[in-house]
Amino acid sequence: MAIESESNPNRISQEAFEREFLPTLSVDCAIFGYDDNNLRVLVRREYIPLDGDVHLEWKLPGNHVKRTETIYDTAARILKEQTGLENIYVKQFSVFSDPERLKRNLVDYEWVRPRIVDDRVVTVGFYSLLNMNDIDNSMLIEDANWMNAYEVERLMFDHNEIFEEAFKKLRNDLLHDPLVFELLPEKFTLTQMQKLYETIFNTNYDKRNYRRKINKMEYLIPLDEFQTGVSHKPARLYSFNRDIYEETRTERFDFRM
Template structure:
């Protein structure tokens, strides 16, 4: 026989902050809400958790239902429980974060989303709920984490020139990085694999291509290696 609680219980939602990268900006995936509250405003993809659903499963389901994007690696960011964060009632949200290769993720709005699109994190529309706060925390997390874990490679094509890798860090950290020191540090880490391939169809001198060797990185971690930018 189901147990009956005598106290009111809050509803539970999940929200997914998805970051992508273009040539000049770090971007976030947003949906335009089709229904109240905050109808027609932009927001982070998300929704209510089903009673028989794990949190991670709910986050992936909501992301797929509202944007058409699936099979993403996601990680929990933080739990947001402000009393008045949702005008529909007492709602607690578990926020997630994901990094994707933007060219591989073309969003298609569905379910209760009127639209879905990428926006530069430095030029966002007004967001519904407390999603500005959620997005700020996610942005702070990626700027911190990218300096001590190789998560930035999730935003790049699998093969890339060192110039694009340096630009990625400059965009996320919002500062210039010395080219010579950066390349020396990255190559000395011994986690990049030099390829016998060069850029194609470029107007400048074609640069050599590299790729991140995840297996070697995991092996180096066991040896006490610390990734640091």
């Protein structure tokens, strides 16, 4: 019987698949990016044949774990295949082991059933953060799309649950680690940084309280550079210095406002 992994459209024989991959273990990734004051997540299209017609559905990027890989190797491989980038921030956040996770929707299950070895596939969830300016769109996988994180449509299998857990974990981690700088360009304004936090937490900060908070960040370096090409007074640009952050932090980062 010809099969394919949950996220790999390249058909191979069952014997070859089982020789290279672990049929019941996969990795799924919520890849977050920030663009034009919008938090986005990368999804990909799948074309599902049904009753002589083709249905368009969306899912998170993922794949089965190779027998020679750790799950972190698999996550790095997926990210490279999806975005063309290497060495981007990635973090494991949960394991999804519901025996019925592939059967949440009959159409999804009927599509994937001939392509898997076992009805049950345990998946490990990772989330990743990247600066969308670093991406050459020509390197994105075919049928990829950056979906607004607040407008995510129905995803296949249990991928809505995986996405929601990833988003929740991202918000919690941002309160305790300066991960926001993974989403910003190398040089940014304080207003851009504030808008990013506000977008992720779906709130608005008082500007004075926000500035008091970030003025304590010794690792936030003011540059002798200003915005260009703007209609308003150009704002000063800043950069994040991770070495200073690692050297100066004496207690856990806390961004609660």
